[in-house]
Amino acid sequence: MKCIYCGCMDSKVVDSRQNEEGTSIRRRRECESCGKRFTTYETIEYTPVLVVKKDGSRQVFDISKVKVGIMKACEKRPISMTTIDKMVTEIQRKVLNSLEQEVSSSYIGDLVMEQLRDVDEVAYVRYASVHRQFKDINTLLNEIEELVKLKDSLSSDKQNKKSEN
DSSP states (O other): OOOTTTOOSOEEEEEEEEOTTSSEEEEEEEETTTOOEEEEEEEOOOOOOEEEOTTSOEEEOOHHHHHHHHHHHTTTSSOOHHHHHHHHHHHHHHHHHTOOSEEEHHHHHHHHHHHHHHHOHHHHHHHHHHHTTOOSHHHHHHHHHHHHHHHHHHHHHHHHHHHHO
16 A cells, blocks of 8 residues: 555555444554554445446346335235345345446346245236336236246145155
8 A cells, every 4th residue: 555655555454443334444564664553444346236227228226126116016904124225235146246337227127036936926016017017917927927837836846745755
C-alpha cells in the first residue's frame, strides 16, 4: 500500500479490525520507510449485474424489485415474510453466482416462478399470469395443467421411493 506521506510502496499492517456491520475491514498501517502510520479500509467490490428488459433497455439488478413482485403474488396468502425472504435470498444468490454481467428479466422471472411453485400454487399462478403475459383463459388453463402434471409426477416419485424402502 502506498504511503500517503512519503509515497513509499512498502507498508506493514499493524492492526486489523472489522467494522460493526462486518462489511469492511479497517487496517492500521505503518510505512517501512518514514515510520508514519495511516489507515486504510478494505471492502468487497461488487460487480453490478445488469438486467436486460424485454424492450432491450438495461437496469442495475435491484433485489428489492424482485421482493415487491413476490409480495404482490403472495398477497392474502398464508406465506410468512421469513419464507419470502428465503426465496429472495435464493434468487439473489443464483443471479450473483451466475457470474454473468447481464441477465435477462425473463431469467429472473423464471427463478421467481421456480421458488413460488414450491411454496404456493396460487401465488405461482398469479406471478405467472404477469410474467408470461397470459393473453386468454386458455393460456392460464394450460399453465395450471402443467402445474398439476408436475405436482402429480413429484407425488408419484415420492410414492415410488417409499415403496422401495
